Amino acid sequence: MLVFLSVVQLLYVLLLSPLVFGILSKIEERIESKKGPSIFQPYYDLYKLFRKEIIVPNHSSPIFHRAPYVSFAMYSLLTLVLPIITAFPLQFGPTVDFIGGGLIFGAAALVKKLAALDSRSNYSHLGLSRAASMGALAEPITVLIFIMLGVISGTNNPYVINNVLQSSSKWYLSLTHWFVAGAFFMVLVVELGRLPIERHSTAELGMIDQGMSMEYSGMDLAFEKWGGYVKKFLLMSVFLNVYTMPFFVPMKLDLSSVFVYSGVHFLKLLGLVIGIALFEESISKFRLFKNFDYLAFAFSLAFLSFLAFYTTVGRV
Amino acid sequence: MRETFALVGFFEILMVLFMQWEIYTKKIITTFSISSYIIALFLFYLGIVQNSPYVIALSLISAFVRGFFIPWYMKRRIVRDHWREREIKPVISTAMSIVISLLIVVFAYVLYRITFYNSIHLVEGSIPMALLLQGAFLIISRRNAFIQLIGYMTMENALFLFEGYLFPGLPFIVEAGIVLDLIGIIAIAGVVVRMMKNSSVEMNESDELRG
Numbered sequence: 001m002l003v004f005l006s007v008v009q010l011l012y013v014l015l016l017s018p019l020v021f022g023i024l025s026k027i028e029e030r031i032e033s034k035k036g037p038s039i040f041q042p043y044y045d046l047y048k049l050f051r052k053e054i055i056v057p058n059h060s061s062p063i064f065h066r067a068p069y070v071s072f073a074m075y076s077l078l079t080l081v082l083p084i085i086t087a088f089p090l091q092f093g094p095t096v097d098f099i100g101g102g103l104i105f106g107a108a109a110l111v112k113k114l115a116a117l118d119s120r121s122n123y124s125h126l127g128l129s130r131a132a133s134m135g136a137l138a139e140p141i142t143v144l145i146f147i148m149l150g151v152i153s154g155t156n157n158p159y160v161i162n163n164v165l166q167s168s169s170k171w172y173l174s175l176t177h178w179f180v181a182g183a184f185f186m187v188l189v190v191e192l193g194r195l196p197i198e199r200h201s202t203a204e205l206g207m208i209d210q211g212m213s214m215e216y217s218g219m220d221l222a223f224e225k226w227g228g229y230v231k232k233f234l235l236m237s238v239f240l241n242v243y244t245m246p247f248f249v250p251m252k253l254d255l256s257s258v259f260v261y262s263g264v265h266f267l268k269l270l271g272l273v274i275g276i277a278l279f280e281e282s283i284s285k286f287r288l289f290k291n292f293d294y295l296a297f298a299f300s301l302a303f304l305s306f307l308a309f310y311t312t313v314g315r316v
Numbered sequence: 317m318r319e320t321f322a323l324v325g326f327f328e329i330l331m332v333l334f335m336q337w338e339i340y341t342k343k344i345i346t347t348f349s350i351s352s353y354i355i356a357l358f359l360f361y362l363g364i365v366q367n368s369p370y371v372i373a374l375s376l377i378s379a380f381v382r383g384f385f386i387p388w389y390m391k392r393r394i395v396r397d398h399w400r401e402r403e404i405k406p407v408i409s410t411a412m413s414i415v416i417s418l419l420i421v422v423f424a425y426v427l428y429r430i431t432f433y434n435s436i437h438l439v440e441g442s443i444p445m446a447l448l449l450q451g452a453f454l455i456i457s458r459r460n461a462f463i464q465l466i467g468y469m470t471m472e473n474a475l476f477l478f479e480g481y482l483f484p485g486l487p488f489i490v491e492a493g494i495v496l497d498l499i500g501i502i503a504i505a506g507v508v509v510r511m512m513k514n515s516s517v518e519m520n521e522s523d524e525l526r527g
Contacts, residue, residue, distance in 0.1 A: 175322065175323060175326055179326075290410075292411045293337055293410045293411045293414065295411070296337075296410075296411040296412075296414040296415055297333065297334070297337050297414055299414075299415070299418075300330075300333050300414055300415070300417075300418045301330075303418055304326065304329065304330065304418070304421070307326075307421060307422065307425060308322070308326055310425070310439075311322055311326075311425070311439055311440055311442065311443070312318075312319065312322045312440075
Protein backbone atom coordinates (compact mmCIF):
# COMPACT_ATOMS: atom_id res chain seq x y z
CA MET A 1 0.00 0.00 0.00
CA LEU A 2 2.81 2.43 0.92
CA VAL A 3 4.57 1.69 -2.36
CA PHE A 4 1.34 2.34 -4.24
CA LEU A 5 0.82 5.65 -2.45
CA SER A 6 4.46 6.59 -3.15
CA VAL A 7 3.82 6.08 -6.86
CA VAL A 8 0.58 8.09 -6.62
CA GLN A 9 2.42 10.92 -4.88
CA LEU A 10 5.19 10.88 -7.47
CA LEU A 11 2.70 11.02 -10.35
CA TYR A 12 0.67 13.69 -8.55
CA VAL A 13 3.70 15.96 -8.26
CA LEU A 14 5.20 15.25 -11.69
CA LEU A 15 1.92 15.74 -13.53
CA LEU A 16 0.47 18.68 -11.64
CA SER A 17 3.58 20.78 -11.05
CA PRO A 18 3.56 22.44 -14.52
CA LEU A 19 -0.17 23.18 -14.16
CA VAL A 20 0.37 25.16 -10.94
CA PHE A 21 2.79 27.50 -12.70
CA GLY A 22 0.53 27.75 -15.74
CA ILE A 23 -2.23 28.93 -13.40
CA LEU A 24 0.15 31.38 -11.70
CA SER A 25 1.09 32.94 -15.06
CA LYS A 26 -2.55 33.15 -16.08
CA ILE A 27 -3.59 34.86 -12.84
CA GLU A 28 -0.77 37.39 -13.13
CA GLU A 29 -1.70 38.20 -16.70
CA ARG A 30 -5.36 38.57 -15.75
CA ILE A 31 -4.41 40.98 -12.93
CA GLU A 32 -2.54 43.01 -15.55
CA SER A 33 -5.75 43.04 -17.66
CA LYS A 34 -4.20 40.81 -20.29
CA LYS A 35 -5.65 37.60 -21.69
CA GLY A 36 -2.53 35.58 -20.92
CA PRO A 37 -1.50 32.13 -22.11
CA SER A 38 -3.54 29.01 -21.42
CA ILE A 39 -3.04 27.42 -18.01
CA PHE A 40 -1.73 24.38 -19.93
CA GLN A 41 1.01 26.39 -21.65
CA PRO A 42 3.82 24.77 -19.55
CA TYR A 43 2.65 21.36 -20.86
CA TYR A 44 2.66 22.63 -24.46
CA ASP A 45 6.16 24.04 -23.91
CA LEU A 46 7.44 20.76 -22.47
CA TYR A 47 5.83 18.78 -25.30
CA LYS A 48 7.45 21.04 -27.88
CA LEU A 49 10.86 20.84 -26.18
CA PHE A 50 10.75 17.05 -25.98
CA ARG A 51 10.48 16.94 -29.79
CA LYS A 52 13.20 19.52 -30.46
CA GLU A 53 16.80 18.84 -31.36
CA ILE A 54 19.37 18.97 -28.55
CA ILE A 55 22.25 21.38 -29.14
CA VAL A 56 25.22 21.26 -26.77
CA PRO A 57 28.00 23.89 -26.59
CA ASN A 58 31.21 22.73 -28.30
CA HIS A 59 33.46 23.05 -25.28
CA SER A 60 31.17 21.60 -22.64
CA SER A 61 31.88 18.29 -20.90
CA PRO A 62 29.33 15.47 -20.35
CA ILE A 63 28.33 17.13 -17.05
CA PHE A 64 26.43 19.77 -19.00
CA HIS A 65 24.30 17.24 -20.87
CA ARG A 66 23.62 14.98 -17.88
CA ALA A 67 22.93 17.60 -15.20
CA PRO A 68 19.21 18.16 -16.00
CA TYR A 69 18.51 14.44 -15.73
CA VAL A 70 20.46 14.07 -12.47
CA SER A 71 18.75 17.06 -10.87
CA PHE A 72 15.34 15.86 -12.12
CA ALA A 73 16.02 12.45 -10.53
CA MET A 74 16.99 14.12 -7.25
CA TYR A 75 13.79 16.16 -7.17
CA SER A 76 11.80 13.00 -7.96
CA LEU A 77 13.50 11.27 -5.04
CA LEU A 78 12.54 14.18 -2.78
CA THR A 79 8.93 13.74 -3.90
CA LEU A 80 9.00 10.28 -2.34
CA VAL A 81 10.24 11.45 1.07
CA LEU A 82 8.34 14.68 1.77
CA PRO A 83 4.80 14.99 3.17
CA ILE A 84 2.80 16.05 0.11
CA ILE A 85 -0.52 14.20 0.23
CA THR A 86 0.02 12.21 3.43
CA ALA A 87 1.13 13.10 6.97
CA PHE A 88 2.37 9.56 7.58
CA PRO A 89 5.70 8.43 6.13
CA LEU A 90 5.52 6.60 2.82
CA GLN A 91 7.87 3.80 1.74
CA PHE A 92 10.97 6.01 1.53
CA GLY A 93 9.86 8.56 4.13
CA PRO A 94 12.09 7.38 7.00
CA THR A 95 15.26 7.46 4.85
CA VAL A 96 15.90 11.20 5.27
CA ASP A 97 14.89 13.99 7.63
CA PHE A 98 14.70 17.72 6.91
CA ILE A 99 18.47 18.12 6.92
CA GLY A 100 18.81 15.15 4.54
CA GLY A 101 16.15 16.65 2.27
CA GLY A 102 17.97 19.98 2.40
CA LEU A 103 21.18 18.24 1.39
CA ILE A 104 19.51 16.62 -1.63
CA PHE A 105 18.07 20.02 -2.62
CA GLY A 106 21.57 21.44 -2.20
CA ALA A 107 23.12 18.63 -4.25
CA ALA A 108 20.64 19.21 -7.10
CA ALA A 109 21.44 22.94 -7.03
CA LEU A 110 25.16 22.12 -7.07
CA VAL A 111 24.75 19.89 -10.15
CA LYS A 112 22.89 22.69 -11.92
CA LYS A 113 25.60 25.17 -10.96
CA LEU A 114 28.34 22.88 -12.23
CA ALA A 115 26.48 22.50 -15.51
CA ALA A 116 26.10 26.27 -15.79
CA LEU A 117 29.82 26.62 -15.19
CA ASP A 118 30.46 23.97 -17.80
CA SER A 119 28.37 25.69 -20.46
CA ARG A 120 31.13 28.33 -20.92
CA SER A 121 28.47 30.96 -21.55
CA ASN A 122 28.92 34.41 -20.06
CA TYR A 123 25.24 34.70 -19.25
CA SER A 124 25.22 31.33 -17.48
CA HIS A 125 28.26 32.36 -15.47
CA LEU A 126 26.54 35.62 -14.58
CA GLY A 127 23.47 33.76 -13.34
CA LEU A 128 25.62 31.20 -11.58
CA SER A 129 27.65 33.71 -9.60
CA ARG A 130 24.49 35.49 -8.54
CA ALA A 131 22.72 32.26 -7.59
CA ALA A 132 25.77 31.08 -5.66
CA SER A 133 26.13 34.29 -3.68
CA MET A 134 22.39 34.33 -2.90
CA GLY A 135 22.42 30.62 -2.04
CA ALA A 136 25.40 31.01 0.29
CA LEU A 137 23.28 33.36 2.40
CA ALA A 138 19.89 31.69 1.93
CA GLU A 139 21.06 28.19 2.92
CA PRO A 140 22.10 29.11 6.49
CA ILE A 141 18.69 30.70 6.96
CA THR A 142 17.06 27.46 5.81
CA VAL A 143 19.20 25.47 8.24
CA LEU A 144 18.27 27.88 11.05
CA ILE A 145 14.60 27.35 10.17
CA PHE A 146 15.04 23.56 10.30
CA ILE A 147 16.80 23.80 13.66
CA MET A 148 13.95 25.89 15.03
CA LEU A 149 11.39 23.39 13.78
CA GLY A 150 13.53 20.76 15.51
CA VAL A 151 13.20 22.74 18.74
CA ILE A 152 9.41 22.83 18.33
CA SER A 153 8.93 19.14 17.54
CA GLY A 154 12.01 17.55 19.11
CA THR A 155 12.91 16.01 15.75
CA ASN A 156 13.87 16.96 12.22
CA ASN A 157 11.35 14.69 10.60
CA PRO A 158 8.86 16.69 8.47
CA TYR A 159 6.07 14.18 9.16
CA VAL A 160 6.47 14.57 12.93
CA ILE A 161 6.59 18.36 12.59
CA ASN A 162 3.35 18.25 10.60
CA ASN A 163 1.75 16.04 13.26
CA VAL A 164 2.89 18.32 16.11
CA LEU A 165 1.62 21.49 14.44
CA GLN A 166 -1.59 19.79 13.37
CA SER A 167 -2.42 18.56 16.83
CA SER A 168 -1.01 21.32 19.06
CA SER A 169 -2.68 24.72 18.82
CA LYS A 170 -0.17 26.02 21.41
CA TRP A 171 2.71 25.46 18.99
CA TYR A 172 0.72 26.43 15.92
CA LEU A 173 -0.19 29.82 17.37
CA SER A 174 3.21 30.44 18.97
CA LEU A 175 5.34 33.39 17.95
CA THR A 176 8.24 30.99 17.38
CA HIS A 177 6.31 29.09 14.72
CA TRP A 178 5.09 32.18 12.90
CA PHE A 179 8.53 33.78 12.80
CA VAL A 180 9.84 30.55 11.28
CA ALA A 181 6.95 30.49 8.79
CA GLY A 182 7.65 34.13 7.83
CA ALA A 183 11.34 33.43 7.32
CA PHE A 184 10.55 30.37 5.22
CA PHE A 185 8.16 32.38 3.05
CA MET A 186 10.93 34.88 2.34
CA VAL A 187 13.35 32.07 1.47
CA LEU A 188 10.61 30.45 -0.63
CA VAL A 189 10.33 33.61 -2.73
CA VAL A 190 14.10 33.43 -3.33
CA GLU A 191 13.94 29.73 -4.25
CA LEU A 192 10.93 30.22 -6.51
CA GLY A 193 12.77 33.01 -8.30
CA ARG A 194 9.80 35.37 -7.98
CA LEU A 195 9.57 39.13 -7.50
CA PRO A 196 11.00 41.11 -5.75
CA ILE A 197 14.10 38.91 -6.14
CA GLU A 198 13.89 37.93 -9.78
CA ARG A 199 11.69 38.70 -12.73
CA HIS A 200 10.65 35.58 -14.60
CA SER A 201 11.87 36.54 -18.02
CA THR A 202 15.17 36.09 -19.79
CA ALA A 203 15.03 39.56 -21.26
CA GLU A 204 16.90 41.41 -18.60
CA LEU A 205 20.23 41.56 -16.88
CA GLY A 206 18.70 41.00 -13.44
CA MET A 207 18.18 37.32 -14.15
CA ILE A 208 19.53 34.68 -11.77
CA ASP A 209 18.13 31.18 -12.34
CA GLN A 210 17.07 31.82 -15.93
CA GLY A 211 20.63 32.76 -16.79
CA MET A 212 21.96 29.40 -15.63
CA SER A 213 19.90 27.39 -18.11
CA MET A 214 20.41 29.65 -21.11
CA GLU A 215 22.52 27.22 -23.14
CA TYR A 216 20.08 24.32 -22.83
CA SER A 217 17.80 23.18 -25.63
CA GLY A 218 15.52 20.30 -26.61
CA MET A 219 14.93 17.47 -24.16
CA ASP A 220 17.70 18.73 -21.85
CA LEU A 221 15.85 22.01 -21.43
CA ALA A 222 12.55 20.16 -20.99
CA PHE A 223 13.96 18.18 -18.05
CA GLU A 224 15.63 21.29 -16.67
CA LYS A 225 12.31 23.14 -16.74
CA TRP A 226 10.27 20.22 -15.47
CA GLY A 227 12.75 19.66 -12.63
CA GLY A 228 12.38 23.35 -11.79
CA TYR A 229 8.57 23.01 -11.65
CA VAL A 230 8.86 19.94 -9.40
CA LYS A 231 11.31 21.69 -7.07
CA LYS A 232 9.02 24.70 -6.73
CA PHE A 233 5.96 22.50 -6.27
CA LEU A 234 7.74 20.59 -3.48
CA LEU A 235 8.84 23.76 -1.69
CA MET A 236 5.35 25.21 -1.89
CA SER A 237 3.88 21.95 -0.59
CA VAL A 238 6.32 21.87 2.32
CA PHE A 239 5.49 25.51 3.08
CA LEU A 240 1.80 24.64 3.22
CA ASN A 241 1.91 21.18 4.82
CA VAL A 242 4.62 21.77 7.38
CA TYR A 243 4.75 25.51 8.08
CA THR A 244 1.48 27.31 7.61
CA MET A 245 -1.48 25.00 6.94
CA PRO A 246 -0.72 21.57 8.35
CA PHE A 247 -4.44 20.84 8.69
CA PHE A 248 -6.48 18.11 6.95
CA VAL A 249 -3.38 16.15 5.88
CA PRO A 250 -4.31 12.50 6.56
CA MET A 251 -2.39 11.19 9.56
CA LYS A 252 -3.58 7.59 9.21
CA LEU A 253 -3.30 5.19 6.32
CA ASP A 254 -6.67 5.49 4.59
CA LEU A 255 -6.86 5.45 0.82
CA SER A 256 -10.05 7.48 0.44
CA SER A 257 -8.89 10.29 2.76
CA VAL A 258 -5.57 10.46 0.86
CA PHE A 259 -7.43 10.88 -2.43
CA VAL A 260 -9.75 13.50 -0.96
CA TYR A 261 -6.77 15.35 0.48
CA SER A 262 -5.05 15.34 -2.92
CA GLY A 263 -7.84 17.65 -4.10
CA VAL A 264 -7.69 19.72 -0.92
CA HIS A 265 -3.93 20.07 -1.31
CA PHE A 266 -4.35 21.36 -4.83
CA LEU A 267 -6.86 23.92 -3.55
CA LYS A 268 -4.34 24.98 -0.88
CA LEU A 269 -1.74 25.40 -3.59
CA LEU A 270 -4.16 27.49 -5.62
CA GLY A 271 -4.66 29.74 -2.60
CA LEU A 272 -0.91 30.13 -2.24
CA VAL A 273 -0.54 30.79 -5.96
CA ILE A 274 -3.17 33.55 -5.80
CA GLY A 275 -1.32 35.01 -2.80
CA ILE A 276 2.01 34.94 -4.65
CA ALA A 277 0.41 36.50 -7.75
CA LEU A 278 -1.07 39.36 -5.71
CA PHE A 279 2.26 39.82 -3.90
CA GLU A 280 4.17 39.91 -7.18
CA GLU A 281 1.78 42.34 -8.81
CA SER A 282 2.06 44.77 -5.93
CA ILE A 283 5.83 44.88 -5.68
CA SER A 284 8.63 45.87 -8.00
CA LYS A 285 11.94 44.13 -8.47
CA PHE A 286 14.81 44.92 -6.12
CA ARG A 287 18.12 45.90 -7.56
CA LEU A 288 20.51 42.97 -7.30
CA PHE A 289 22.52 44.24 -4.36
CA LYS A 290 19.28 44.96 -2.49
CA ASN A 291 18.55 41.23 -2.47
CA PHE A 292 21.07 40.87 0.32
CA ASP A 293 19.10 43.29 2.50
CA TYR A 294 16.10 41.09 1.87
CA LEU A 295 18.05 38.02 2.99
CA ALA A 296 19.29 39.86 6.07
CA PHE A 297 15.68 40.53 7.03
CA ALA A 298 14.76 36.88 6.43
CA PHE A 299 17.65 35.89 8.69
CA SER A 300 16.34 38.30 11.33
CA LEU A 301 12.95 36.61 11.26
CA ALA A 302 14.50 33.16 11.65
CA PHE A 303 16.70 34.37 14.48
CA LEU A 304 13.84 36.18 16.22
CA SER A 305 12.08 32.84 16.46
CA PHE A 306 14.94 31.72 18.72
CA LEU A 307 14.54 34.76 20.93
CA ALA A 308 10.75 34.38 20.96
CA PHE A 309 11.24 30.79 22.07
CA TYR A 310 13.50 31.75 24.95
CA THR A 311 11.34 34.71 25.93
CA THR A 312 7.93 33.06 25.78
CA VAL A 313 8.22 29.27 25.85
CA GLY A 314 11.69 28.27 26.96
CA ARG A 315 12.10 30.91 29.67
CA VAL A 316 15.76 30.00 30.15
CA MET B 317 -1.37 39.32 29.49
CA ARG B 318 2.26 38.11 29.30
CA GLU B 319 1.57 36.56 25.91
CA THR B 320 -0.03 39.76 24.63
CA PHE B 321 2.91 41.79 25.85
CA ALA B 322 5.38 39.42 24.17
CA LEU B 323 3.32 39.54 20.95
CA VAL B 324 3.22 43.35 20.91
CA GLY B 325 6.88 43.56 21.93
CA PHE B 326 8.15 41.24 19.22
CA PHE B 327 5.96 42.97 16.65
CA GLU B 328 7.59 46.25 17.68
CA ILE B 329 11.07 44.72 17.35
CA LEU B 330 10.11 43.52 13.88
CA MET B 331 8.88 47.01 12.99
CA VAL B 332 12.22 48.53 13.99
CA LEU B 333 14.06 45.92 11.91
CA PHE B 334 11.78 46.86 9.01
CA MET B 335 12.65 50.54 9.53
CA GLN B 336 16.29 49.54 9.45
CA TRP B 337 15.68 47.78 6.12
CA GLU B 338 13.68 50.62 4.57
CA ILE B 339 15.33 53.64 2.95
CA TYR B 340 12.25 55.70 2.08
CA THR B 341 11.54 58.16 4.87
CA LYS B 342 7.78 58.20 4.31
CA LYS B 343 7.54 54.45 4.72
CA ILE B 344 9.58 54.62 7.91
CA ILE B 345 7.26 57.30 9.29
CA THR B 346 4.21 55.19 8.40
CA THR B 347 5.80 52.16 10.08
CA PHE B 348 6.44 54.23 13.18
CA SER B 349 2.85 55.44 13.14
CA ILE B 350 1.55 51.85 12.98
CA SER B 351 3.85 50.75 15.79
CA SER B 352 2.68 53.67 17.93
CA TYR B 353 -0.97 52.78 17.33
CA ILE B 354 -0.25 49.20 18.38
CA ILE B 355 1.41 50.33 21.60
CA ALA B 356 -1.52 52.68 22.27
CA LEU B 357 -3.93 49.80 21.68
CA PHE B 358 -1.98 47.63 24.08
CA LEU B 359 -1.98 50.37 26.74
CA PHE B 360 -5.73 50.82 26.23
CA TYR B 361 -6.26 47.10 26.76
CA LEU B 362 -3.99 47.24 29.81
CA GLY B 363 -5.96 50.19 31.20
CA ILE B 364 -9.24 48.32 30.83
CA VAL B 365 -7.87 45.13 32.41
CA GLN B 366 -6.33 47.03 35.32
CA ASN B 367 -9.28 49.43 35.51
CA SER B 368 -6.89 52.37 35.39
CA PRO B 369 -8.21 55.60 33.81
CA TYR B 370 -4.66 57.02 33.77
CA VAL B 371 -3.37 54.29 31.51
CA ILE B 372 -6.43 54.65 29.24
CA ALA B 373 -5.87 58.42 29.04
CA LEU B 374 -2.20 57.81 28.31
CA SER B 375 -3.07 55.41 25.50
CA LEU B 376 -5.42 57.94 23.92
CA ILE B 377 -2.85 60.74 24.14
CA SER B 378 -0.20 58.40 22.76
CA ALA B 379 -2.41 57.35 19.83
CA PHE B 380 -3.17 60.96 18.94
CA VAL B 381 0.32 62.42 19.37
CA ARG B 382 2.55 59.55 18.21
CA GLY B 383 0.19 57.68 15.96
CA PHE B 384 -1.38 60.62 14.19
CA PHE B 385 0.00 64.09 14.86
CA ILE B 386 3.78 63.62 14.70
CA PRO B 387 3.74 61.34 11.60
CA TRP B 388 1.30 63.71 9.88
CA TYR B 389 3.47 66.71 10.69
CA MET B 390 6.64 64.99 9.52
CA LYS B 391 5.05 63.91 6.24
CA ARG B 392 3.95 67.47 5.67
CA ARG B 393 7.52 68.64 6.24
CA ILE B 394 8.91 66.07 3.85
CA VAL B 395 6.78 67.39 1.01
CA ARG B 396 8.77 70.61 1.35
CA ASP B 397 12.14 68.85 1.54
CA HIS B 398 12.07 66.47 -1.42
CA TRP B 399 15.68 65.43 -1.10
CA ARG B 400 15.01 64.01 2.34
CA GLU B 401 12.49 61.49 1.07
CA ARG B 402 15.03 58.73 1.23
CA GLU B 403 18.29 57.87 2.91
CA ILE B 404 20.92 58.26 0.22
CA LYS B 405 24.03 57.22 2.07
CA PRO B 406 23.49 55.37 5.36
CA VAL B 407 26.42 55.30 7.79
CA ILE B 408 26.33 51.50 7.84
CA SER B 409 25.15 49.39 4.90
CA THR B 410 21.51 48.32 5.15
CA ALA B 411 22.09 44.54 5.38
CA MET B 412 24.79 45.02 8.02
CA SER B 413 22.61 47.41 10.02
CA ILE B 414 19.75 44.86 10.06
CA VAL B 415 22.10 42.22 11.44
CA ILE B 416 23.57 44.64 14.01
CA SER B 417 20.06 45.62 15.10
CA LEU B 418 19.33 41.92 15.57
CA LEU B 419 22.49 41.44 17.60
CA ILE B 420 21.41 44.37 19.74
CA VAL B 421 18.22 42.48 20.58
CA VAL B 422 20.36 39.53 21.75
CA PHE B 423 22.63 41.88 23.70
CA ALA B 424 19.61 43.50 25.37
CA TYR B 425 18.29 40.07 26.35
CA VAL B 426 21.61 39.14 27.98
CA LEU B 427 22.00 42.56 29.61
CA TYR B 428 18.49 42.41 31.02
CA ARG B 429 19.01 38.91 32.38
CA ILE B 430 22.06 39.95 34.37
CA THR B 431 20.68 43.29 35.59
CA PHE B 432 16.95 44.10 35.90
CA TYR B 433 15.75 40.51 35.81
CA ASN B 434 17.04 39.95 39.33
CA SER B 435 14.51 42.44 40.69
CA ILE B 436 11.65 42.27 38.16
CA HIS B 437 11.58 38.50 37.45
CA LEU B 438 9.75 38.90 34.15
CA VAL B 439 11.75 37.63 31.20
CA GLU B 440 9.64 39.69 28.74
CA GLY B 441 11.14 42.83 30.24
CA SER B 442 14.05 42.41 27.84
CA ILE B 443 11.80 43.41 24.92
CA PRO B 444 11.47 47.14 25.75
CA MET B 445 15.18 47.22 26.56
CA ALA B 446 15.91 45.79 23.10
CA LEU B 447 13.61 48.38 21.51
CA LEU B 448 15.37 51.16 23.39
CA LEU B 449 18.79 50.11 22.10
CA GLN B 450 17.45 49.45 18.59
CA GLY B 451 16.05 52.99 18.51
CA ALA B 452 19.44 54.34 19.56
CA PHE B 453 21.09 52.32 16.81
CA LEU B 454 18.61 53.65 14.23
CA ILE B 455 19.79 57.14 15.16
CA ILE B 456 23.44 56.18 14.82
CA SER B 457 23.10 54.28 11.56
CA ARG B 458 21.30 56.98 9.55
CA ARG B 459 22.21 60.49 8.46
CA ASN B 460 18.69 61.62 7.65
CA ALA B 461 17.36 63.90 10.42
CA PHE B 462 13.78 62.66 10.03
CA ILE B 463 14.83 59.04 10.49
CA GLN B 464 16.99 59.99 13.46
CA LEU B 465 13.94 61.62 14.97
CA ILE B 466 11.95 58.43 14.40
CA GLY B 467 14.76 56.55 16.16
CA TYR B 468 14.44 58.86 19.13
CA MET B 469 10.69 58.37 19.29
CA THR B 470 11.12 54.61 19.02
CA MET B 471 13.18 54.87 22.19
CA GLU B 472 10.32 56.79 23.77
CA ASN B 473 7.88 54.11 22.64
CA ALA B 474 10.08 51.52 24.32
CA LEU B 475 9.90 53.49 27.56
CA PHE B 476 6.11 53.66 27.26
CA LEU B 477 5.92 49.92 26.79
CA PHE B 478 8.30 49.36 29.71
CA GLU B 479 6.51 51.52 32.24
CA GLY B 480 3.00 50.80 30.96
CA TYR B 481 3.44 47.08 31.52
CA LEU B 482 5.97 46.80 34.31
CA PHE B 483 5.27 49.93 36.36
CA PRO B 484 1.60 50.78 35.82
CA GLY B 485 1.51 52.80 39.04
CA LEU B 486 3.99 55.40 37.82
CA PRO B 487 2.61 58.93 38.19
CA PHE B 488 0.58 59.95 35.18
CA ILE B 489 2.11 63.40 35.13
CA VAL B 490 5.53 61.94 34.28
CA GLU B 491 4.15 59.98 31.34
CA ALA B 492 2.02 62.81 30.04
CA GLY B 493 5.05 65.04 30.46
CA ILE B 494 7.03 62.86 28.08
CA VAL B 495 4.28 63.08 25.48
CA LEU B 496 4.18 66.86 25.68
CA ASP B 497 7.95 66.94 25.67
CA LEU B 498 7.87 65.21 22.31
CA ILE B 499 5.86 67.99 20.73
CA GLY B 500 8.59 70.39 21.80
CA ILE B 501 11.24 68.08 20.35
CA ILE B 502 9.39 68.00 17.05
CA ALA B 503 9.25 71.79 16.94
CA ILE B 504 13.01 72.02 17.59
CA ALA B 505 13.66 69.28 15.05
CA GLY B 506 11.74 71.29 12.44
CA VAL B 507 14.11 74.21 13.00
CA VAL B 508 17.17 71.92 12.89
CA VAL B 509 16.00 70.28 9.67
CA ARG B 510 15.54 73.71 8.09
CA MET B 511 19.04 74.70 9.16
CA MET B 512 20.47 71.47 7.81
CA LYS B 513 18.69 72.01 4.53
CA ASN B 514 20.30 75.43 4.14
CA SER B 515 23.76 74.03 4.83
CA SER B 516 23.37 70.78 2.88
CA VAL B 517 25.43 69.84 -0.15
CA GLU B 518 23.75 69.54 -3.51
CA MET B 519 22.83 66.06 -4.69
CA ASN B 520 24.33 64.95 -7.95
CA GLU B 521 23.18 62.30 -10.41
CA SER B 522 25.50 59.60 -9.11
CA ASP B 523 24.05 60.00 -5.61
CA GLU B 524 20.64 59.20 -7.06
CA LEU B 525 21.91 55.80 -8.13
CA ARG B 526 23.07 54.80 -4.66
CA GLY B 527 20.98 52.33 -2.64
